[in-house]
Amino acid sequence: MNRIISPSILAADFNNLGKEILMINQSEADWIHFDVMDGVFVPNISFGLPVIQHVKKIATKPLDVHLMIINPDPFILPFRDSGADILTVHYEVCKHLDRTISAIKKEGMKAGVCLNPHTPVHVLEDIIREVDLVLLMSVNPGFGGQKFIQNTIRKVELLRKLINDKHSNALIEIDGGVNLENGKLLFTAGADVLVAGSSIFDAQNPSEQIHHFKTI
Ligand code: DX5
Ligand code: ZN
Helix, strand or coil: CCCCCEHHHHCCCCCHHHHHHHHHCCCCCCEEEEEEEEEECCCEECCCCCHHHHHHHHHHCCEEEEEECCCCCCHHHHHHHCCCCCEEEEEHCCHHHHHHHHHHHHHHHHCEEEEECCCHHHHCCCCCCCCEEEEEEEECCCCCCCCCCCCCHHHHHHHHHHHHHCCCCCEEEEECCCCCCHHHHHHCCCCCEEEEEEHCCCCCCHHHHHHHHHHC
16 A cells, blocks of 8 residues: 655745745655646636746656646646646546546656546546546645545545456545545545645644654
8 A cells, every 4th residue: 555645735835935845855745746727627726837847847756737627638748848747637627538548648647537526436437447546636626725525535445446346556646635634544445645735834844744644
């Protein structure tokens, strides 16, 4: 079982982003999570390619890019060129998800698919062997600092069963309202990766909080 921690910079201090990235570099965090929002798929706009390009120059950990955008296909190459190592698209916006996942992998990135809280796990049964990662939203996407949706634990258990039954190697990542308490339950339920924004960046000592996540 993996215990991968991917801090979401959405909750970071953007006035000191470089310092925040250096903190992540020196911490026990495994990846860096980027919540890219277009204001169409989700009711918020966050940041885009320039932020990824600049962070790539100083980051020593893989860039885990979560696209909350209505039309991801034209941005596969630009995000690859900007330094994305993992690129995750939302199931809810992909008319040809198998083609999109293949295109991401063809460009040398790990390919992820994300499910909103209302989207059932079984929709992935015919693509689960093709994806490297499944991101389950544990809040409605668009904002950090929201309340964790408890039904996510059950979805993790269902997804873990689907992955095992289909002999898939996909990792299970959880994003939204994750903290040390529900994080422990999520790992027990079968999650591999936890995304945490406010729980890490609002902590007195973010680096220490990351250590706590690694050892829950
Ligand atoms: C929602 C975002 C958030 C963010 C983490 O669209 O994806 O889930 O990454 O936010 P926290 O950890 O602050 O809830
Ligand atoms: Zn995210």
